[in-house]
Amino acid sequence: MIEAIELRRTYRTTTGVIRRRPLDVEAVRGVSFCVERGELFGLLGPNGAGKTTTIKMLITLLLPTSGQARVLGCDVVENAREVRKRIGYVFGGDRGLYERLSAYDNLRYFAELYGVSGQKQRARIDEVLELVGLAGREKERVEGYSRGMRQRLHIARGILHDPEVVFLDEPTIGVDPVGARGLRQTIADLVAAGKTVLLTTHYMFEADALCDRIAVIAKGEIVGEGTPAELKARVVEGRVTEIEVFGADQVTVERVRALEGVTAVAVENRDQKQILVVQATGERELTAPILAVLNGVEVVRVSSREPTLEDAYVALVGGE
Amino acid sequence: MTRWLRVFFVGGVIAYRGLFNWIRPAMYIPTMLGSPLFQLIFFTKLGQYAHAQSRDFYVVGNSVQVCAMSSLYGMTMSVANERWFGTLGPLLASPANRAAVFLGRGLPVLANGLLVSAFTFGAGVLLLGFRPGLGALPALALILVITVASCTGLGMLLGSIGLRAKDVFFASNLAYFLMLLFCGVNIPLDVLPSWMSLVGRCLPLTHGIAAARDVAAGAPLSQVAGLVWTEAGVAAAYALAGFVSFRWLEHASRRSAVLDTY
Ligand SMILES: Nc1ncnc2c1ncn2[C@@H]1O[C@H](COP(=O)(O)OP(=O)(O)OP(=O)(O)O)[C@@H](O)[C@H]1O
Ligand SMILES: [Mg+2]
Numbered sequence: 001m002i003e004a005i006e007l008r009r010t011y012r013t014t015t016g017v018i019r020r021r022p023l024d025v026e027a028v029r030g031v032s033f034c035v036e037r038g039e040l041f042g043l044l045g046p047n048g049a050g051k052t053t054t055i056k057m058l059i060t061l062l063l064p065t066s067g068q069a070r071v072l073g074c075d076v077v078e079n080a081r082e083v084r085k086r087i088g089y090v091f092g093g094d095r096g097l098y099e100r101l102s103a104y105d106n107l108r109y110f111a112e113l114y115g116v117s118g119q120k121q122r123a124r125i126d127e128v129l130e131l132v133g134l135a136g137r138e139k140e141r142v143e144g145y146s147r148g149m150r151q152r153l154h155i156a157r158g159i160l161h162d163p164e165v166v167f168l169d170e171p172t173i174g175v176d177p178v179g180a181r182g183l184r185q186t187i188a189d190l191v192a193a194g195k196t197v198l199l200t201t202h203y204m205f206e207a208d209a210l211c212d213r214i215a216v217i218a219k220g221e222i223v224g225e226g227t228p229a230e231l232k233a234r235v236v237e238g239r240v241t242e243i244e245v246f247g248a249d250q251v252t253v254e255r256v257r258a259l260e261g262v263t264a265v266a267v268e269n270r271d272q273k274q275i276l277v278v279q280a281t282g283e284r285e286l287t288a289p290i291l292a293v294l295n296g297v298e299v300v301r302v303s304s305r306e307p308t309l310e311d312a313y314v315a316l317v318g319g320e
Numbered sequence: 321m322t323r324w325l326r327v328f329f330v331g332g333v334i335a336y337r338g339l340f341n342w343i344r345p346a347m348y349i350p351t352m353l354g355s356p357l358f359q360l361i362f363f364t365k366l367g368q369y370a371h372a373q374s375r376d377f378y379v380v381g382n383s384v385q386v387c388a389m390s391s392l393y394g395m396t397m398s399v400a401n402e403r404w405f406g407t408l409g410p411l412l413a414s415p416a417n418r419a420a421v422f423l424g425r426g427l428p429v430l431a432n433g434l435l436v437s438a439f440t441f442g443a444g445v446l447l448l449g450f451r452p453g454l455g456a457l458p459a460l461a462l463i464l465v466i467t468v469a470s471c472t473g474l475g476m477l478l479g480s481i482g483l484r485a486k487d488v489f490f491a492s493n494l495a496y497f498l499m500l501l502f503c504g505v506n507i508p509l510d511v512l513p514s515w516m517s518l519v520g521r522c523l524p525l526t527h528g529i530a531a532a533r534d535v536a537a538g539a540p541l542s543q544v545a546g547l548v549w550t551e552a553g554v555a556a557a558y559a560l561a562g563f564v565s566f567r568w569l570e571h572a573s574r575r576s577a578v579l580d581t582y
Binding site: 011012059060061062063081082084085089091093095096097098099100101105106108109110112113114115118157 | 323326327330331334335337338339343405406407409410411412413414415416421573574575576577
């Protein structure tokens with residue numbers, strides 16, 4: 001359904017105020033992946049990793065610098081129009097809508113652009129409004145819409161013409177928790193109805209709950225790919241122990257890191273507290289040995305849990 | 321209706337409502353009716369005071385030129401505001417026929433331009449004693465349609481440029497006043513320096529205004545056919561230039577992200 005082969009994209013910008021020098025930003029550097037029909041594929045990665053750039057190439061808004069991509073068997077460069085007809089896309093944010101028009105008219109305009117025929121328009125617009133939970137407010141102008149309502153309207157627009165493949169770039173950004181849950185259900189329903197979805201998000205639980213497969217992209221390259229379970233298993237074997245402490249210094253952290261079986265220690269600072277996230281191999285219970293090396297440091301709380309997708313993600317992109 | 325016809329007509333109207341900033345009465349009345357009216361009265365009275373040209377010279381010239389209120393500003397907004405709203409990405413990601421999208425936006429602008437000009441002509445009749453023969457009206461209307469279309473073509477070109485250059489309204493402003501000066505609206509072309517009249521002949525309005533003056537003074541349409549055809553050619557040339565630059569920008573944006581689409 002979606003096939004990316006060694007996709008690359010370089011942006012040429014300029015730097016310097018007085019003497020402008022060209023500067024090449026390699027946003028995507030050789031990304032390859034395949035999404036099967038009916039699959040929900042997640043693209044995760046830090047800010048600036050190249051997710052949006054990758055999507056823009058797949059939806060024909062950007063030409064790849066090199067490499068190839070096919071969507072529904074059509075090349076995104078050679079056969080852009082065919083691709084455009086059969087895909088939908090949604091991006092996050094509160095721009096991208098005709099502010100002075102009502103939601104209904106916004107959708108009507110895009111129905112025209114996508115060739116949804118006159119008789120079907122009404123029924124289809126009502127249907128998608130219902131689906132994203134905007135029914136009843138569609139006559140209001142978009143300028144009065146909240147962020148979450150705009151986001152819903154973006155989604156309604158993206159699926160208006162009943163596309164076979166949907167690209168969702170941070171579709172739940174700015175939506176309240178209950179609303180986001182509803183939108184996740186909408187996305188799950190799309191997949192249940194046989195659509196193929198490519199999703200980016202910064203919410204790990206969302207990716208975990210929704211995605212069949214995930215690719216983690218960092219600095220323009222894929223650094224890990226697999227089902228959420230595979231990713232967790234591959235990166236974090238065994239268990240994760242979290243210890244909340246006051247005043248652990250670098251030396252103490254190194255001592256924890258040196259313990260047998262410990263594969264990674266991440267430190268998060270929260271107010272004066274620190275949280276040590278210790279990953280270890282095997283099923284070995286590490287609480288006692290860790291507490292032993294932490295002597296002299298005030299320990300607030302210790303907990304041990306299964307690894308989450310977030311642990312895997314952090315390990316993959318190399319964050320602290 | 322076939323798809324592209326729907327995009328052209330229905331889509332054009334929806335987009336116009338969405339993109340034209342001055343559609344609310346509070347903005348429409350002063351910009352589209354008020355300022356043309358005062359422009360008409362100002363130049364006609366000034367001209368009469370200076371005994372330079374006949375009253376009809378000013379009434380016809382200004383009544384035609386004020387269509388630029390819609391054709392320049394309105395058209396520029398109808399294209400360039402896509403960028404302001406961030407809707408260019410969704411638009412360009414759609415499979416819609418680009419010519420239908422782009423040219424369709426000209427139609428409501430054209431209709432509004434005609435309305436503005438007709439209103440100003442009406443004011444000329446009521447307030448200034450302008451009296452074209454009834455028989456001249458059909459020819460005058462035809463000339464007006466073509467002239468407003470050519471002015472709209474220039475607006476399309478400016479709108480396209482506005483997608484790239486962030487502040488295009490100063491260019492629309494400039495164009496509006498250049499037209500007042502170069503197109504024989506208030507100063508006959510033959511008293512302008514030759515380079516100025518040359519520029520004027522390459523702009524919209526010039527030939528249309530000349531034809532409208534002759535027709536209003538009683539000349540048959542056949543006598544001004546050359547002028548009318550030239551104006552139609554100018555209209556086509558500017559609309560084409562606008563569309564080509566729109567397509568070129570679309571391509572450049574895919575190649576080098578110049579439009580920063582979303
Ligand atoms: N139009 C542009 N011109 C120049 N550089 C750009 C442009 N768009 C993106 N970039 C650069 O390309 C890189 C990747 O950006 P991209 O938007 O694809 O990241 P992202 O993964 O979507 O990030 P985020 O999670 O913040 O949305 C960044 O370094 C960014 O600065
Ligand atoms: Mg992004």
